[in-house]
Amino acid sequence: MIAVVKRTATDEQLEHFIAWIENRGFKTHVSEGDNETIVGIIGDTTQIDPFLLESMSIIERVQRVSEPFKKANRKFHPEDTVVDCGHGVLIGGGHFQVMAGPCSVEGKNLLKIATLAKQAGATMLRGGAYKPRTSPYAFQGMGEEGLDLLLEASAQLDMPVVTEIMDPRDVQLFVDKNIDVMQVGARNAQNFNLLKEVGKTQTPVLLKRGLSGTVDELLMAAEYIMSEGNPNVILCERGIRTFETRTRNTFDVNAIPVLKHLSHLPVVADPSHATGYTRYVRPAAYAATAAGADGLEIEVHDCPSEAWSDGAQALTPEQFADAMRRIRLIREAVTADIAQEA
Ligand code: PEP
Ligand code: MN
Numbered sequence: 536m537i538a539v540v541k542r543t544a545t546d547e548q549l550e551h552f553i554a555w556i557e558n559r560g561f562k563t564h565v566s567e568g569d570n571e572t573i574v575g576i577i578g579d580t581t582q583i584d585p586f587l588l589e590s591m592s593i594i595e596r597v598q599r600v601s602e603p604f605k606k607a608n609r610k611f612h613p614e615d616t617v618v619d620c621g622h623g624v625l626i627g628g629g630h631f632q633v634m635a636g637p638c639s640v641e642g643k644n645l646l647k648i649a650t651l652a653k654q655a656g657a658t659m660l661r662g663g664a665y666k667p668r669t670s671p672y673a674f675q676g677m678g679e680e681g682l683d684l685l686l687e688a689s690a691q692l693d694m695p696v697v698t699e700i701m702d703p704r705d706v707q708l709f710v711d712k713n714i715d716v717m718q719v720g721a722r723n724a725q726n727f728n729l730l731k732e733v734g735k736t737q738t739p740v741l742l743k744r745g746l747s748g749t750v751d752e753l754l755m756a757a758e759y760i761m762s763e764g765n766p767n768v769i770l771c772e773r774g775i776r777t778f779e780t781r782t783r784n785t786f787d788v789n790a791i792p793v794l795k796h797l798s799h800l801p802v803v804a805d806p807s808h809a810t811g812y813t814r815y816v817r818p819a820a821y822a823a824t825a826a827g828a829d830g831l832e833i834e835v836h837d838c839p840s841e842a843w844s845d846g847a848q849a850l851t852p853e854q855f856a857d858a859m860r861r862i863r864l865i866r867e868a869v870t871a872d873i874a875q876e877a
Contacts, residue, residue, distance in 0.1 A: 536576040540594060602797070616766065618800075621716075635657035638845035640676070640677050657855075659697055682712055683712075702729070721746050730756055740760055770800050774786045783809075786806065806833060812848055
């Protein structure tokens with residue numbers, strides 16, 4: 536971290552500032568230029584609040600030179616992380632996976648949807664048993680019964696399940712039931728107690744970007760989980776809230792290469808919540824695949840008009856099968872080892 540000192544600062548004020556920093560266990564390096572004096576602050580500056588320094592009268596501005604996320608940072612871990620999602624399914628480091636299924640687990644139709652999704656090429660089953668709904672009067676999910684339906688389908692089809700966890704008190708239940716992947720949803724992306732609690736397990740976590748979360752906030756959320764000891768984090772871009780109203784969210788396709796540049800963790804995209812309308816889900820899925828995502832999470836329902844949640848953005852199994860055929864082609868193009876022509 537570097538602090539640029541105002542030209543008007545007296546030697547005494549500068550000495551006072553340096554003493555303040557060093558008293559907190561940091562080393563300093565002062566370089567006096569013709570126009571400005573820069574104080575380099577050396578040590579684990581994640582502990583320092585840059586805004587506090589900037590509020591000091593002699594400080595012009597403060598800049599971090601290293602990111603505050605360490606465990607999620609590619610600088611300290613250049614190799615891609617590969618997360619083992621169970622049932623032999625790996626994600627990251629060249630392993631591409633598609634998670635498909637209904638928004639909510641609704642009952643017996645889950646197995647039908649899962650079977651069709653698997654036939655089309657899905658490798659993981661998604662479905663919410665605990666649903667974060669904007670209205671308390673909307674369907675809240677089947678709870679534990681929903682988890683059991685997911686596990687039945689998982690066993691029958693030999694595919695891992697990914698399902699949302701909303702409450703830190705449910706972590707033990709998810710672990711006891713051997714849920715393959717716990718999803719932390721957009722609304723909980725900064726629920727630090729939940730992040731810490733899932734961080735105490737070794738269960739893979741699909742961590743969604745917050746509704747208005749920056750890339751750095753997503754990476755700091757991952758840091759919360761990893762700093763508790765769980766390295767199995769999968770990042771998910773699911774659209775962010777912007778001024779645009781034609782879609783449910785704005786799909787930030789940029790975030791995919793940005794996250795892959797900054798972090799070694801696998802990056803998944805969710806084109807369903809990113810767009811909110813069935814007609815836009817496939818184009819967004821193709822864009823995400825072309826942008827180098829390590830996987831996709833797509834809502835699929837056998838009868839979207841009857842879905843208990845998010846029917847407006849569900850693909851039918853036929854639409855999903857069509858999408859999968861094209862996703863495979865795009866994936867081939869993106870990963871092809873094409874010789875340079877002279
Ligand atoms: C979901 O996956 O059904 C969901 C609620 O997603 P998000 O947290 O991204 O809104
Ligand atoms: Mn949904």
